[in-house]
Amino acid sequence: MAIDKGLLTGNTTMLILKLLADKDMYGYQMIEELSKKSDNAFNLKAGTLYPILHGLEKAGMLSAYDDNADSARIRKYYHLNSKGKELLIDKQAEWTAYTKAVNKVLRGGASYANI
Amino acid sequence: MQTFEKIQEYATAVCDQIKWKKAHAVISEEIENHLIDQRDAYMAGGAGETAATNKAIVQMGDPIAIGTQLDRTHRPKPQWSMMLLTAALLFTGFLIRILIVNNGSSPWPMPMQLISAVIGLGLMAAAYFTDFTLIGKYPKAIYFSILALSVAALIILRSGDTPDFRAGLMALLFPLGFAAIVYAVRNKGYSGIILCGMSFLLPACIALLVPTVSGFLLFAVSGLVILSIAISKRWFKVKILYGYLLVFMPVAVVFLLGALNMSHDSYRWERLQVAIDPSIDPNGAGYMGMLIRTLLKGSKLVGHGVMPAAATVVPWSGNDTDYLLTSLIFNIGWIAFIIVMGALLFFIVKGFLLCFRQRSGLALFVSASVMLTFTIQVIGYVAANLGFQLTAPISLPLLSHGNIATIINLR
Numbered sequence: 001m002a003i004d005k006g007l008l009t010g011n012t013t014m015l016i017l018k019l020l021a022d023k024d025m026y027g028y029q030m031i032e033e034l035s036k037k038s039d040n041a042f043n044l045k046a047g048t049l050y051p052i053l054h055g056l057e058k059a060g061m062l063s064a065y066d067d068n069a070d071s072a073r074i075r076k077y078y079h080l081n082s083k084g085k086e087l088l089i090d091k092q093a094e095w096t097a098y099t100k101a102v103n104k105v106l107r108g109g110a111s112y113a114n115i
Numbered sequence: 116m117q118t119f120e121k122i123q124e125y126a127t128a129v130c131d132q133i134k135w136k137k138a139h140a141v142i143s144e145e146i147e148n149h150l151i152d153q154r155d156a157y158m159a160g161g162a163g164e165t166a167a168t169n170k171a172i173v174q175m176g177d178p179i180a181i182g183t184q185l186d187r188t189h190r191p192k193p194q195w196s197m198m199l200l201t202a203a204l205l206f207t208g209f210l211i212r213i214l215i216v217n218n219g220s221s222p223w224p225m226p227m228q229l230i231s232a233v234i235g236l237g238l239m240a241a242a243y244f245t246d247f248t249l250i251g252k253y254p255k256a257i258y259f260s261i262l263a264l265s266v267a268a269l270i271i272l273r274s275g276d277t278p279d280f281r282a283g284l285m286a287l288l289f290p291l292g293f294a295a296i297v298y299a300v301r302n303k304g305y306s307g308i309i310l311c312g313m314s315f316l317l318p319a320c321i322a323l324l325v326p327t328v329s330g331f332l333l334f335a336v337s338g339l340v341i342l343s344i345a346i347s348k349r350w351f352k353v354k355i356l357y358g359y360l361l362v363f364m365p366v367a368v369v370f371l372l373g374a375l376n377m378s379h380d381s382y383r384w385e386r387l388q389v390a391i392d393p394s395i396d397p398n399g400a401g402y403m404g405m406l407i408r409t410l411l412k413g414s415k416l417v418g419h420g421v422m423p424a425a426a427t428v429v430p431w432s433g434n435d436t437d438y439l440l441t442s443l444i445f446n447i448g449w450i451a452f453i454i455v456m457g458a459l460l461f462f463i464v465k466g467f468l469l470c471f472r473q474r475s476g477l478a479l480f481v482s483a484s485v486m487l488t489f490t491i492q493v494i495g496y497v498a499a500n501l502g503f504q505l506t507a508p509i510s511l512p513l514l515s516h517g518n519i520a521t522i523i524n525l526r
Contacts, residue, residue, distance in 0.1 A: 027145065028152040046149050047176025051184035054142075058188050066476060068349055074476070076145045 012044065013052055014091035020062065020080040021088060027053065027076070053078060061087055118168040122150045125172050132182025138189040140251065140477065150175060194469065200462050201239070205232055207455065208511075211443055250291075251477040254299035258314065261285070261292035265321045278325050284509065286330025287488055289318040290337035294484035297341055298477050301350035308351055308361050311342055329495055329506040337487035339366065341480060350476060390505040400504075407438065407502040410445045420445040437508050440500035456497070463490050 019030050019037075027049055034042050056062045061084035068074045080088070126143040133139060150171045157167035175181070209228070250257055265285040272279040296314040300307035315338050322331035339362070345351060346358035353361075377383045389396050393404025414420035444452045466489065470482040489512050499508035 026148075028149045045176050046146075046153070046174065047181040050142075050145070050149075051181065051188065054185055054188045066348070068352065073148055073151070074144075074350075075148055076141070 011091075011095065012048065013056070014088065014095060015042065015044075016049070016052060016056070017061070017080060017084055017088040017091065020078055021085065024077045024079045026078070030078075056084065059083075118154065118164050119151075121168050121172065122147050122154070125150065125175070125178055128178035129182040129185065132179055133186045133189055135186075135189045135191050137191070138185075142185060142189070146175070197462075197465065197469070198243075200458070200465070202236075204458060204462065204512075205236075207458070208439075211439060211451075211455075250295050250481055251298055254295035257295045258292040261288045262317055262321070264288070265318070269321065269324060280325075280327070280507075283322070283325040283327030283330045286318070286322045286325075286327055286334055287492070287509070289322070289330075289334040290341065290484035290488050291481065292318065293334070293338050294341050294480040297345050297350075298480050301345060301476065302352060304351055304353055305357070305361060308342070308346070308353070308358060311345075312362070312365065327507075327509075329509045332506060333488065333491045333495070333509065336491055337484060340487055341483055344479065344483060345476075348476065348479075387505070390503060393502065393504065403438075404502050404504045407441050407500065407504075410441055411502060414444045415448050417448040417450050419447075436510075437496075438500055439511055440497065444500075459493055463493065 015034060016030060019025060019033055025033065027046065031044050031046060031049060034044055053062065057064055057078070061081060062078045063081055064076050064078050066074050067077050123143075126146045129146055130139040130143050133142065150168070153171035153174055154164070154167045157170050158164060162170065209232075212228075265282070265288070268282040268285045269278050272282040293311075293315060297311050300310045303310065315334075318334055319331060322334055342362055343359070346353070346355055346362065349355065351358055377387070385396070386400055389399075389401040389404065393401030393408065395401055397405045409422070410420065413422045440452060440455070443455065463486065466482075466486040470479065470486050473479040473482055492509050492512050495506060496508040496511040498505070
């Protein structure tokens with residue numbers, strides 16, 4: 001099922017960081033992996049991905065290097081730095097709190113039975 | 116229109132939105148690679164090349180919007196600390212020469228030195244603000260221009276029948292020209308490495324024609340390091356071990372032949388012995404070595420040195436050019452040498468750290484060639500100034516007096 005773009009927008013950074021937490025990747029590979037891991041739910045546009053990647057690199061969350069590990073072409077690989085790992089933990093905590101709150105609302109609001 | 120041209124056109128449209136030109140090469144390569152991957156994936160799914168390219172471009176999005184977003188991230192990051200350090204070293208050089216020349220007797224053409232420093236700083240600023248990717252676009256033109264300049268210097272700069280030492284200063288530009296060629300042939304496999312070897316020979320011959328052994332060694336060492344970096348980064352797409360063997364086997368053969376030749380050449384053998392122990396020939400080849408060692412023996416940690424009673428030192432003309440550090444140690448003390456070396460070491464370490472932070476291959480080659488030239492000059496100069504006279508010192512970058520050397524080092 002394709003997901004509404006708006007839902008993806010705010011969390012793209014977290015998803016990118018999570019992908020890179022597993023292994024170093026280049027841009028195209030990230031889009032493919034994200035699509036595969038989400039059962040084609042997340043089809044990230046390259047035009048959205050690169051400005052985010054470059055911004056994260058500038059902020060020191062990621063570092064980049066050229067390599068031609070699995071292809072004849074030299075590619076720009078991204079690596080998650082320790083600062084980026086910390087950001088991922090924060091983002092994940094934020095997401096957990098957010099989904100918990102949304103779920104509570106969807107279930108009809110917070111339960112006061114035990115108060 | 117060819118599909119790759121379409122891809123290039125898209126990448127150019129993105130880059131046109133990015134004001135910082137130095138970021139263009141890396142971004143454009145990344146975007147082109149992405150579009151090629153996407154096009155190939157669509158083609159593997161059965162689409163024709165043109166349709167696949169068009170689909171990949173549509174998938175990527177509006178180039179203007181992407182370029183504008185990337186422009187916000189990619190702003191120039193001037194290396195102010197390196198620029199300030201360069202200016203500080205240049206100023207320290209002037210200061211040291213004022214202090215030393217006041218105690219010495221060498222003529223001091225101050226206006227010429229100032230003009231050289233200004234021209235050099237101008238060239239440095241021009242090189243800094245010029246798009247360095249031009250070296251990647253016109254590597255052969257850069258290489259052959261450096262060769263042409265060197266040949267012109269060889270013909271014009273002469274003392275009598277032989278080329279002047281100033282012609283040898285052109286060797287400082289050889290590593291840059293060589294780095295450009297390495298970049299140009301990086302995808303050509305083993306034949307690329309052989310081409311690099313061939314492009315090494317011409318500048319090496321010019322250096323030996325001057326002759327400048329220091330210039331030759333500087334070029335040989337930096338050339339080998341640049342080539343080794345390229346092989347280890349798999350720029351040639353060859354097996355790293357075989358790549359190294361292809362480079363270092365001929366080097367070992369040349370080195371062995373040179374050593375063999377030297378063992379039969381009594382003059383060169385004596386020069387080598389004198390470089391290690393100048394007392395073997397105190398009034399001939401070992402004269403400068405002996406003079407330097409006597410001066411250093413009489414030097415103090417702080418303050419003007421004292422000459423041994425028996426020794427006589429005649430002021431020599433090289434005390435602000437080739438032997439600035441020896442003069443500094445004797446006149447001011449070892450403490451001044453330690454401070455100057457600390458500043459140079461800081462410059463070198465920071466320079467190399469910046470160099471290895473470059474992810475673009477071209478930026479790495481260019482910065483590595485500049486830093487290697489700088490470092491090898493420093494090592495050779497310091498060794499000569501501490502009494503090891505294996506080769507004549509070229510210059511102490513930014514510090515010693517030498518108008519052409521100042522200009523070339525600052526470029």
